[in-house]
Amino acid sequence: MIQGSISQVSGFVGNFDVQIHTPTDRYDEMFGFIIAAQPANQQSKTNAFSLTSSDKIYSLSEFKRFLDSGDRLSENNGTWRHIAFFFDLKGSSDISQFETLLSILDRLEIFHQVQPYIFTRDLKVASAGLEARYRYHRQRGVVFFKFDGPDPQIVQNERGCVIEFVEPLLGEKMELTPDWIVLDEILGPPIDLDPLLKMIPSAPAFAPYLQPESTRFNGAETPKAGVYAVGPARGVFDNESLKADIDAVMVSVLKTLPELSRITEREAAFVDKTKCAFCLTCIRLCPHGAIGFHSRPEVDPLSCKMCGICILECPMGAIQTRSNNADVLEVDSNLFSNGAKTGESGRIKLLVCSRSGLQAAGKINQTLLSDVEICALPCAGSLDPNSLLKFFLDGADGIIVAGCFKGNCASIYGSTLAEERVTQTSKTLKQAGIDPERLEFIYLAGNTPGRIVEAIARLKSRTDN
Amino acid sequence: MKKDVLIVGGGITGLSLAWELSCLGIQSILIEKAPFIGGHVSQFACKATQTCQRCGACLLEDYLSKLPRTNNIQMLVGSRIDSFSQAGREFNALIMQRRSGVINEKCDDCGLCEKVCPAEGALFKSPLDSSLHISNEKCLKSKGISCEACAQICPQGAIELEEKNRELEIQSSAIALCTGFTPFDASQKPRLGYQRVPGVLTSLELDSLLRAENFQLPQSSDGLKSIAFIQCVGSRDPKSGANYCSQICCGVSIRLARLIKSRHTETRITIFYMDIQTFEREFDKTLDQTKNDMMFVRSMPSEIRSGEDGRPEIIYHGNDDTKQIVPFDLVILSIGISPRDPDLPGSFPALWKNRDGFIGSEGNDVAAGHPGIFVAGAAKGPKSITGCISQSILAASQIKKYLDRIKRGE
Numbered sequence: 112m113i114q115g116s117i118s119q120v121s122g123f124v125g126n127f128d129v130q131i132h133t134p135t136d137r138y139d140e141m142f143g144f145i146i147a148a149q150p151a152n153q154q155s156k157t158n159a160f161s162l163t164s165s166d167k168i169y170s171l172s173e174f175k176r177f178l179d180s181g182d183r184l185s186e187n188n189g190t191w192r193h194i195a196f197f198f199d200l201k202g203s204s205d206i207s208q209f210e211t212l213l214s215i216l217d218r219l220e221i222f223h224q225v226q227p228y229i230f231t232r233d234l235k236v237a238s239a240g241l242e243a244r245y246r247y248h249r250q251r252g253v254v255f256f257k258f259d260g261p262d263p264q265i266v267q268n269e270r271g272c273v274i275e276f277v278e279p280l281l282g283e284k285m286e287l288t289p290d291w292i293v294l295d296e297i298l299g300p301p302i303d304l305d306p307l308l309k310m311i312p313s314a315p316a317f318a319p320y321l322q323p324e325s326t327r328f329n330g331a332e333t334p335k336a337g338v339y340a341v342g343p344a345r346g347v348f349d350n351e352s353l354k355a356d357i358d359a360v361m362v363s364v365l366k367t368l369p370e371l372s373r374i375t376e377r378e379a380a381f382v383d384k385t386k387c388a389f390c391l392t393c394i395r396l397c398p399h400g401a402i403g404f405h406s407r408p409e410v411d412p413l414s415c416k417m418c419g420i421c422i423l424e425c426p427m428g429a430i431q432t433r434s435n436n437a438d439v440l441e442v443d444s445n446l447f448s449n450g451a452k453t454g455e456s457g458r459i460k461l462l463v464c465s466r467s468g469l470q471a472a473g474k475i476n477q478t479l480l481s482d483v484e485i486c487a488l489p490c491a492g493s494l495d496p497n498s499l500l501k502f503f504l505d506g507a508d509g510i511i512v513a514g515c516f517k518g519n520c521a522s523i524y525g526s527t528l529a530e531e532r533v534t535q536t537s538k539t540l541k542q543a544g545i546d547p548e549r550l551e552f553i554y555l556a557g558n559t560p561g562r563i564v565e566a567i568a569r570l571k572s573r574t575d576n
Numbered sequence: 577m578k579k580d581v582l583i584v585g586g587g588i589t590g591l592s593l594a595w596e597l598s599c600l601g602i603q604s605i606l607i608e609k610a611p612f613i614g615g616h617v618s619q620f621a622c623k624a625t626q627t628c629q630r631c632g633a634c635l636l637e638d639y640l641s642k643l644p645r646t647n648n649i650q651m652l653v654g655s656r657i658d659s660f661s662q663a664g665r666e667f668n669a670l671i672m673q674r675r676s677g678v679i680n681e682k683c684d685d686c687g688l689c690e691k692v693c694p695a696e697g698a699l700f701k702s703p704l705d706s707s708l709h710i711s712n713e714k715c716l717k718s719k720g721i722s723c724e725a726c727a728q729i730c731p732q733g734a735i736e737l738e739e740k741n742r743e744l745e746i747q748s749s750a751i752a753l754c755t756g757f758t759p760f761d762a763s764q765k766p767r768l769g770y771q772r773v774p775g776v777l778t779s780l781e782l783d784s785l786l787r788a789e790n791f792q793l794p795q796s797s798d799g800l801k802s803i804a805f806i807q808c809v810g811s812r813d814p815k816s817g818a819n820y821c822s823q824i825c826c827g828v829s830i831r832l833a834r835l836i837k838s839r840h841t842e843t844r845i846t847i848f849y850m851d852i853q854t855f856e857r858e859f860d861k862t863l864d865q866t867k868n869d870m871m872f873v874r875s876m877p878s879e880i881r882s883g884e885d886g887r888p889e890i891i892y893h894g895n896d897d898t899k900q901i902v903p904f905d906l907v908i909l910s911i912g913i914s915p916r917d918p919d920l921p922g923s924f925p926a927l928w929k930n931r932d933g934f935i936g937s938e939g940n941d942v943a944a945g946h947p948g949i950f951v952a953g954a955a956k957g958p959k960s961i962t963g964c965i966s967q968s969i970l971a972a973s974q975i976k977k978y979l980d981r982i983k984r985g986e
Binding site for chain 1: 626706851874895
């Protein structure tokens with residue numbers, strides 16, 4: 112264990128060069144994998160409530176430590192103590208904080224003359240056991256006030272704090288002067304993720320977190336191979352998820368280790384050094400941070416997800432896939448579970464992302480696809496605008512390009528790039544006197560075949576007239 | 577047949593677990609009771625507006641397209657464990673497989689059988705790939721009536737009504753129960769009008785209507801359409817046996833509401849709730865935006881009845897201690913997740929049952945209460961689709977550790 116922080120990271124899975132700062136030293140070390148498991152950035156809500164710090168006001172975690180430090184609550188003989196907890200007000204709170212609050216209530220039960228009040232908006236009970244524990248405390252006399260309208264105000268004076276509020280059920284003005292006020296905190300991502308985010312060109316789409324908020328990223332994976340986000344780094348704060356994240360990292364590392372030795376067999380993009388003009392567009396645009404620079408741009412085969420975005424964005428046409436140089440893949444017939452075949456020389460070309468549109472096309476009754484030719488792209492981001500023009504020159508009636516819904520692209524901005532290229536190409540078509548509406552871009556998912564059917568109908572109604 | 581792991585249940589949890597195990601080089605066989613794989617997720621609609629709402633429903637399609645790429649997974653549909661024994665660390669399960677009646681390779685989807693079938697719903701299509709199946713519950717033949725209308729008319733000879741069961745013995749070192757959940761039966765709350773008041777649907781029914789692209793807003797007299805969502809039906813309700821939050825329903829209802837609102841902007845949507853549960857990042861911001869588009873009422877309706885104009889009416893305790901009666905065109909009951917009987921033979925080892933009636937312990941570990949038997953997904957407690965997948969990954973890791981220990985002879 113080293114006490115320190117990382118200031119700069121470069122490299123790829125199996126080979127990360129990490130600059131480490133310790134209180135006394137600064138040095139570089141190589142690591143195979145990087146796991147971001149820093150704690151959440153906790154921020155006090157005292158400013159949000161316009162309060163100055165006082166021995167009457169605690170944050171939730173401070174109050175827990177206060178209880179841990181000894182039973183000072185019991186010193187108060189004969190008089191009742193009132194404790195007001197603020198939860199999910201002035202910024203939403205998390206399940207983990209509600210769990211902490213419940214465990215504090217559990218602890219307070221041993222003191223007979225303590226009355227807790229919970230001032231809240233929404234209780235966060237979406238985890239096993241929390242509802243039952245909440246109900247238990249409510250039945251034991253903990254008072255809950257839920258606010259939808261104006262938040263309760265805390266007024267500080269020389270004697271302490273007064274809570275002024277409108278009782279939500281009866282609509283009456285009330286005041287409470289508790290012995291202590293406990294505010295929950297705002298939980299945010301760790302503050303020191305920057306060196307890792309800097310390695311991932313698509314990071315502006317999901318920073319300050321290290322994992323995109325997308326169902327394409329399961330477990331602790333990030334767009335960059337070998338970099339993992341655990342708990343707060345991926346916007347998850349409860350302990351149960353944390354444990355699952357740690358196992359997810361282990362599974363992913365176990366899957367990756369054998370790949371490290373088979374790296375040369377992998378299919379990946381590669382840069383043709385005779386064509387490369389060193390513009391570094393590929394490095395800036397690879398959503399997976401898979402391209403590095405060693406005297407010239409080089410693609411790391413294990414980090415490359417074969418989305419093809421660099422191939423399309425390279426102005427010199429210097430990037431190709433290792434296996435072949437085609438940017439349109441063959442349709443995998445396995446995906447057509449209902450046995451649908453595509454028209455061989457269709458009047459309509461359907462260019463689909465193999466992660467969404469291909470599955471959707473597989474669900475469409477084949478009679479509707481009789482004159483549709485389907486081409487699967489590894490990612491909509493590998494759509495070649497020149498191929499669109501060529502299809503029209505070869506006599507296509509119309510072209511539909513289908514990419515994943517925004518926020519669901521496994522390459523973060525692949526489908527957005529495709530939409531931009533289609534918009535550009537439409538302008539070119541218009542200038543060339545071709546009806547630009549014969550080319551359409553649609554967003555879809557693997558379970559929305561209807562969006563393709565509708566687009567085909569739109570296209571046919573235009574071209575049949 | 578010898579496999580490393582027997583996975584019971586072919587929903588999103590079983591499929592993702594099979595995939596994760598396969599990536600770790602572990603061989604599994606997956607059995608599914610229904611005639612097709614996919615489970616509940618196959619009924620869920622994509623909730624994307626123009627932007628993905630991260631419901632995770634399309635991840636099923638993702639797994640279904642990935643799974644054929646591996647040789648480590650075998651799948652049996654229409655199957656259940658018929659009997660069970662254990663010798664040392666080795667489990668022995670006798671699987672009974674029931675043929676679905678329709679030979680899908682021969683079926684060309686001409687639709688003749690559906691036209692002649694006298695029993696409604698006896699022939700049904702998988703929501704996943706539109707493959708045709710015969711329901712054992714609804715087919716007259718399986719009720720002992722000599723009807724063979726479908727088999728006689730099929731020009732492809734694709735229907736075989738003769739029951740052909742197949743038995744298969746599977747030895748495995750580990751078993752993973754991914755048997756899923758039962759949607760809460762809303763008719764258990766008669767005051768909410770389900771199956772009694774026209775215009776009252778469950779969230780699951782709305783979801784599958786949207787999935788089948790069959791959803792149409794009801795006509796409204798004043799032209800303005802109104803929809804109410806009632807949260808916590810069969811959740812957070814000890815009286816109906818659910819002293820727990822079903823965790824997914826706030827996300828499901830709000831996503832469905834946003835989807836409908838994005839398609840029919842004139843619709844008025846009201847959500848009746850107790851507490852809104854966080855289901856996405858930057859929740860303050862996203863919830864505030866949603867609250868601009870629809871109304872949130874913190875109150876649980878006491879009754880839903882048929883109004884004079886035939887529309888459902890919601891009666892609830894409103895602000896300032898008043899009784900409110902409001903008509904809607906459509907009322908959606910956001911039903912919770914209830915435990916499901918895993919349908920295991922009597923000889924199967926006794927398993928842990930947690931406080932809420934699901935299999936396994938209270939926490940996030942995947943032990944089911946007997947060495948070598950694991951549980952994951954909604955069988956273990958309420959979970960979102962991505963939550964199920966996270967737990968599959970956890971289960972894969974734990975199962976690998978267990979198998980490694982056995983191999984070392986520990």
